[in-house]
Amino acid sequence: MLELRNITKTYNPGTLTEMCLFQDLTMTVEQGEFVSIVGSNGSGKTSLLNIICGSIPVEQGQVLVAGEDITKMEEYKRYQRIGRVYQNPAMGTCPHLTLFENMSLADHKGKSFGLSPGVNRHRLRVYQEQLSLLGLGLENKLDVLVGTLSGGQRQAVALLMATMTPLDFLILDEHTAALDPKTAESIMILTDQMVRRKKLTAIMVTHNLRYAVEYGNRLVMMNQGKIILDLKEDEKRKGSVEDILHIFNEISIECGN
Numbered sequence: 001m002l003e004l005r006n007i008t009k010t011y012n013p014g015t016l017t018e019m020c021l022f023q024d025l026t027m028t029v030e031q032g033e034f035v036s037i038v039g040s041n042g043s044g045k046t047s048l049l050n051i052i053c054g055s056i057p058v059e060q061g062q063v064l065v066a067g068e069d070i071t072k073m074e075e076y077k078r079y080q081r082i083g084r085v086y087q088n089p090a091m092g093t094c095p096h097l098t099l100f101e102n103m104s105l106a107d108h109k110g111k112s113f114g115l116s117p118g119v120n121r122h123r124l125r126v127y128q129e130q131l132s133l134l135g136l137g138l139e140n141k142l143d144v145l146v147g148t149l150s151g152g153q154r155q156a157v158a159l160l161m162a163t164m165t166p167l168d169f170l171i172l173d174e175h176t177a178a179l180d181p182k183t184a185e186s187i188m189i190l191t192d193q194m195v196r197r198k199k200l201t202a203i204m205v206t207h208n209l210r211y212a213v214e215y216g217n218r219l220v221m222m223n224q225g226k227i228i229l230d231l232k233e234d235e236k237r238k239g240s241v242e243d244i245l246h247i248f249n250e251i252s253i254e255c256g257n
Contacts, residue, residue, distance in 0.1 A: 001028065001029065001030055001065070001066060001067075002028070002029040002052065002063075002064070002065055002168070002169060002201070002203075003027075003028050003029075003062070003063070003064040003065075004025060004026060004027045004028075004048075004052070004061065004062075004063055005026055005061055005062040005063075005064065006024045006025070006026055006060060006061040006062070007022045007025040007026070007051060007058050007060070007061035007063075008020070008022055008023055008058060008059045008060040009021050009022040009025075009047060009051065009058050009059065009225075010059055013059075021044050021047055021225040022047070022048075022051075022058075022061075023225065024061075025044075025048075025061070025225065025226070025227070027048075027220075027227060029169070029203060030201075031201050032199060032201055033201055033202075033216075033217060033218050034192075034195050034200075034201075034202045034204070034215065034216035034217050034218065035202065035203045035204065035218045035219075035220055036204050036206060036212035036215060036216045036218070036219050036220070037203065037204065037205045037206070037220045037221075038205075038206060038207070038209060038212045038219070038220070038221050038248070039221055039222035040223065040248070040251070042224075043222040043223050043224060043225070044224070044225040044226075045222055046173065046174075046205060047225075048222070049084075049171055049173055049203065049205060051063065052171065052203070053075060053078055053079070053082055053084060053171060054070070054073060054074065054078045055075055058071065065081070065168050065169075066168065079109075080109065080110035081110075081166070081168040082167065082169060082170075082171060083162030083165075083167045083169075083170045083171065084170075085155070085158050085159050085162050085170075085172050085175040086158075086173050086174075086175065087174040087175060087177045087178050088178055089151045089152075089155040089158060089178060090154070091158075092154070092155070092157075092158025092161065092162065093146045093154050093157055093158050093161065095145065095147030096145065096147060097145070098142065098143050098144060098145055099131075099138060099141055099142045099143070099144055099149075099157065100119060100127065100142040100143060101119055102157065102161060103123075103130075103131075103142070103160075103161065103164075104119040104120065104123070105161075106160075106161035106164045106165070107120075107123060107127075107164055109164070109165045124142065127142060128140075128142065130164070131157075131160065133160075133193075134156045134157075134160060134190060136153055136156055138153060138157065151178065151183065152179055152180075152186060152187060155176075155178075155183075155187050156186075156187060156190055158175075159175070159187070159191060160194075163194055163198055163200065167200060168201065169200065169201040169202065170195065170200045170201070170202040170203070171202075171203055172191065172203065172204035172205065173205055174205050174206060175187065175191070175204075176188055176206070176208065176211070177207060177208075184208075188211055188215060191204075191215070202216070204216065209241050209244050209248065210241050213236075213239055213240065213241050213244060216236075217232070217233055217236065218230070218233070218236060219231045219236050219239065219244070221244070221247065221248070221251075223251050228251070229247060
């Protein structure tokens with residue numbers, strides 16, 4: 001379980017551009033939830049993810065995982081138990097390494113390499129089996145440089161790599177935004193299958209309202225650093241894209257957009 005308790009975050013404190021984004025923000029994500037977060041630009045979606053991952057500090061409040069306070073924990077240590085897939089497919093993989101080498105790096109996440117080889121040919125069959133689940137034929141391209149793959153293939157690989165080791169939760173940071181509609185749809189289907197198969201706790205930021213409605217079991221809408229809508233289970237299932245869009249448009253008008 002993830003808990004954000006009374007989080008306060010101010011950007012550029014003490015300057016003319018000082019902005020308090022979060023003021024006593026509190027949010028809980030239960031184990032096994034798949035949360036979709038929507039909101040306009042500047043609503044705090046990405047800042048929320050960065051606070052969870054430790055990319056930016058907070059002035060007040062706590063971040064807790066399974067009851068453990070990780071507020072002061074370094075970012076690299078948090079990523080030992082957090083998987084993150086970014087908007088840019090290039091950020092989740094190493095383009096100048098082969099697919100086999102990328103898989104090996106992900107397989108060793110959080111472990112000590114020492115002076116042992118970074119790749120283990122005995123794991124080849126395991127990687128092939130995992131890649132075959134993507135349905136992209138990548139199990140036969142383990143010696144291909146990842147930089148030569150398409151954006152959709154790289155994002156699928158990044159998703160797989162992010163979930164190869166045990167996780168507290170998976171962070172999906174607009175991970176379909178840079179893809180064409182058909183590829184984005186395929187990645188969302190893969191995402192949903194992977195979350196269900198591995199029983200992951202996932203938090204997805206997206207600008208695609210349909211994805212937010214159709215995928216996951218909880219929908220959160222943010223505006224100006226506040227949670228203004230939180231639909232769970234049955235409430236979410238009763239909602240529609242039109243309902244969410246109506247609320248979104250009303251807020252945009254109120255904010256002068």
